[in-house]
Amino acid sequence: MTETSDGDADGTRIIDGEAVAADVRDDVAAHVETLEEEGVTPGLATVLMSDDPASETYVSMKQRDCEEVGIESVHVEIDADAPAEELYETIDDLNEREDVHGILVQLPVPDHVDKRRVLRQIAPVKDVDGFHPENVGRLVAGDARFKPCTPHGVQKLLAAYDVETEGADAVVVGRSDIVGKPMANLLIQKGPIGNATTTVCHSRTRDLEGKLATADIVIAAVGVPEFIDGSMLKEGATVIDVGINRVDADTEKGYALVGDVEYESAKEAAGAITPVPGGVGPMTRAMLLYNTVKAAGLQSDVALDLD
Numbered sequence: 001m002t003e004t005s006d007g008d009a010d011g012t013r014i015i016d017g018e019a020v021a022a023d024v025r026d027d028v029a030a031h032v033e034t035l036e037e038e039g040v041t042p043g044l045a046t047v048l049m050s051d052d053p054a055s056e057t058y059v060s061m062k063q064r065d066c067e068e069v070g071i072e073s074v075h076v077e078i079d080a081d082a083p084a085e086e087l088y089e090t091i092d093d094l095n096e097r098e099d100v101h102g103i104l105v106q107l108p109v110p111d112h113v114d115k116r117r118v119l120r121q122i123a124p125v126k127d128v129d130g131f132h133p134e135n136v137g138r139l140v141a142g143d144a145r146f147k148p149c150t151p152h153g154v155q156k157l158l159a160a161y162d163v164e165t166e167g168a169d170a171v172v173v174g175r176s177d178i179v180g181k182p183m184a185n186l187l188i189q190k191g192p193i194g195n196a197t198t199t200v201c202h203s204r205t206r207d208l209e210g211k212l213a214t215a216d217i218v219i220a221a222v223g224v225p226e227f228i229d230g231s232m233l234k235e236g237a238t239v240i241d242v243g244i245n246r247v248d249a250d251t252e253k254g255y256a257l258v259g260d261v262e263y264e265s266a267k268e269a270a271g272a273i274t275p276v277p278g279g280v281g282p283m284t285r286a287m288l289l290y291n292t293v294k295a296a297g298l299q300s301d302v303a304l305d306l307d
């Protein structure tokens with residue numbers, strides 16, 4: 001990125017997710033060009049089966065991102081109360097299409113849909129979320145094909161701001177399949193942005209305060225607004241806030257976005273911190289583009305220099 005500048009009045013570095021994401025998009029755009037030279041236009045399909053306004057917002061943001069970097073996007077909308085078969089068949093069709101290299105089914109899907117089946121049905125080589133069991137297994141085995149977008153984006157942020165993970169005490173708060181588990185897996189692995197001593201905390205953790213008090217790096221991914229505050233952090237800790245919670249507010253949209261971390265107090269204690277919005281969210285979207293060009297390279301046998 002251009003600079004790892006900033007820091008507010010008390011010297012806390014504010015980790016600029018928009019800036020790092022813009023750099024990732026530039027990188028992706030260069031790979032798109034390489035693919036185009038070989039006659040390949042990368043394509044991403046997004047599938048939405050939900051009436052949730054937040055889901056609709058995210059999906060339309062993803063389409064705009066694609067346009068910006070030259071990825072073709074295909075969008076399929078399925079009625080939230082349509083039979084589950086409609087979704088399964090859509091996935092089969094997209095698996096077959098040669099112009100579609102990546103498939104993302106926006107989660108959550110309705111209750112009458114078998115989520116595990118959806119994740120298994122996406123062709124592993126098109127699974128740009130990295131949620132198919134084959135890709136989960138490869139990640140855990142240290143042979144990742146598609147790293148899940150959010151944890152991968154967090155790694156990129158830590159790298160961009162030269163946060164030392166080697167031997168550091170990292171605490172991941174949250175154990176979801178899409179963030180907590182893969183994040184912890186990446187942090188313990190050998191290699192760059194790994195080698196951390198990683199603790200995973202969750203709702204049954206007995207002494208969360210005790211774990212946080214010694215953490216050099218805190219990854220908050222619980223989905224509870226302002227769950228962690230500055231008094232719980234070690235002075236100088238790096239705080240990565242994965243939470244993007246909509247809370248009622250007296251704004252034009254009728255809501256505000258807040259993280260899982262109480263920003264003002266955490267900023268006082270932290271050495272570096274991600275804001276919400278403008279932190280992890282833009283990185284999640286950027287890494288989806290990254291995985292899509294990777295998928296296109298794999299499916300068309302074009303060598304791209306990607307990790």
Ligand SMILES: Nc1nc(=O)c2c([nH]1)NC[C@@H]1CN(c3ccc(C(=O)N[C@@H](CCC(=O)O)C(=O)O)cc3)C=[N+]21
Binds near residue numbers: 278
């Ligand atoms: N199969 C699947 N893959 C996903 O990656 C996936 C998903 N399902 N379901 C929902 C969550 C949520 N998610 C977000 C990504 C970016 C922002 C983002 O860019 N947020 C902006 C603000 C957006 C706003 O203004 O509302 C920011 O934090 O700055 C938010 C949320 C991806 N998800």
